[in-house]
Amino acid sequence: MMKRFTLVSCFILLAAKGFSQQFSQYNTGTLYDSFENPSQHAFIPDTSKEYAFNFLIPNFNANFFLTGDVQASLVNRAFGGKYNNSDLVIGGNKFNNANISAGAYELMFKVFSSLKGNTEIGFFMQTKVEGRGNFSDESVALFNGSGAFSNDVYDNIFNDHYYYQIYNSIGLSYREQITPRLAFGVKLGFLLGVDYSKLDIYQSHISFDNENNTATLSLQGKYYQSKGPGNFDLRSFLPIIRSPGAQITMGSSYVTDDHVTIQMNVKDLGFIHWYSQSAIANFNGTEVIKDINGKRREDSVFTKVKNILNDQKKVASFTSPTNSRLEVSASKTYYLDDDLFFKYSPTLVGAKELWYNGYTGALVNRFEYKNKYNLSLTGSYDNFNLFNLGLQFMLKAPNGEFYIGTDRLLKTEALAVASRSYASYANGSFTGADFFLGFSLKFGPVIEHPLNASTIPNGERGFLGRLYNRLFKTYW
Numbered sequence: 001m002m003k004r005f006t007l008v009s010c011f012i013l014l015a016a017k018g019f020s021q022q023f024s025q026y027n028t029g030t031l032y033d034s035f036e037n038p039s040q041h042a043f044i045p046d047t048s049k050e051y052a053f054n055f056l057i058p059n060f061n062a063n064f065f066l067t068g069d070v071q072a073s074l075v076n077r078a079f080g081g082k083y084n085n086s087d088l089v090i091g092g093n094k095f096n097n098a099n100i101s102a103g104a105y106e107l108m109f110k111v112f113s114s115l116k117g118n119t120e121i122g123f124f125m126q127t128k129v130e131g132r133g134n135f136s137d138e139s140v141a142l143f144n145g146s147g148a149f150s151n152d153v154y155d156n157i158f159n160d161h162y163y164y165q166i167y168n169s170i171g172l173s174y175r176e177q178i179t180p181r182l183a184f185g186v187k188l189g190f191l192l193g194v195d196y197s198k199l200d201i202y203q204s205h206i207s208f209d210n211e212n213n214t215a216t217l218s219l220q221g222k223y224y225q226s227k228g229p230g231n232f233d234l235r236s237f238l239p240i241i242r243s244p245g246a247q248i249t250m251g252s253s254y255v256t257d258d259h260v261t262i263q264m265n266v267k268d269l270g271f272i273h274w275y276s277q278s279a280i281a282n283f284n285g286t287e288v289i290k291d292i293n294g295k296r297r298e299d300s301v302f303t304k305v306k307n308i309l310n311d312q313k314k315v316a317s318f319t320s321p322t323n324s325r326l327e328v329s330a331s332k333t334y335y336l337d338d339d340l341f342f343k344y345s346p347t348l349v350g351a352k353e354l355w356y357n358g359y360t361g362a363l364v365n366r367f368e369y370k371n372k373y374n375l376s377l378t379g380s381y382d383n384f385n386l387f388n389l390g391l392q393f394m395l396k397a398p399n400g401e402f403y404i405g406t407d408r409l410l411k412t413e414a415l416a417v418a419s420r421s422y423a424s425y426a427n428g429s430f431t432g433a434d435f436f437l438g439f440s441l442k443f444g445p446v447i448e449h450p451l452n453a454s455t456i457p458n459g460e461r462g463f464l465g466r467l468y469n470r471l472f473k474t475y476w
Contacts, residue, residue, distance in 0.1 A: 049446055061104075097132070152207060218286040374395070376394070405436055
């Protein structure tokens, strides 16, 4: 049942490329933040210990959203086992958007490598899912048979598009405080492709024969696929090098005279070269779907669509980009009391996809009590005209941190309620959910400045700091 629901429609099959960020982690100084925003520090001299590690406890985030007329129909199918297609418009050229994004750091390890240069070196292992789809009302209606289709013949009502990829990333990060105000960081990843699928349907046609309970479906378009080992079990996600790639994230931060921290990141700029046994199909085929109104109609539709997509399939390698984006933020900290117990740190963030049209703006309001208890309220708005409200709770000590939250609080709650009362679920601006969780600890000797040191301090200026001094003839 879950397999059939995951297909969302006969053309979205698995879900597609997502545009999502965990805005609540900006400027928190967590280990996760230091990998995602590499100019961000994870250590505080004279306070933190020298090594930071997540002890192989995954720090992860996952989210999706769905817009359009199909929301109630798919919610009813997911939780009640039946479609509710009363809101679908047949023949009206109505399309829906689905986005899925997920990521998990299975391993994060960082060491404070130089006191004078304030440098940090890290190692990570990560798994990411990216996905986006654009599909018609009719694509979902077809899974429930021919009942919603009043005409016998339709053209170009299934011209859908989707894309998704899954990959592992193993790599290193480097961060240096070049001057007291300027910091730079970079994260380099070696990518290991797991699974890829991309579909573009340019022409479609269907004719119904209600007397014989059949439908004749024709599709023309292009299909890419690269399947990893296993069947989405543990074996599927084991690192293998047959589909290699590379990725880079770069970031810098600067503190102005007014103590505003300006940060800029170019994230996840990379590619994957899918192995030679992958497939490319320029399909143009026709299949007859039998028993279109029977109990196994979903399986029948899926099987026939799969047959068409495999038409004229050729074995070949290809290269895909990873979803890269530009992010710019500005943040400032205010103390709300004379004892400096309460701190308020607003962060304004703007994000733009580099290869696609997605953009998002967000305001993160982080409240901190006694440098330990953190509560963040996040509001964001994107190019789909969707507003999201997020909430994060975090316990953060100098040598340990735990956080939990969501950047789509109200929609996540609404979907949880719908799992119990799906029959009354109504279409809104969108259906979605979001959840993230993280943990790490620091250990080893405390990082100490010379005047406070109980041992001889480590390190010299970092490479970037020495280069900066030579270029600008400055020293600090």
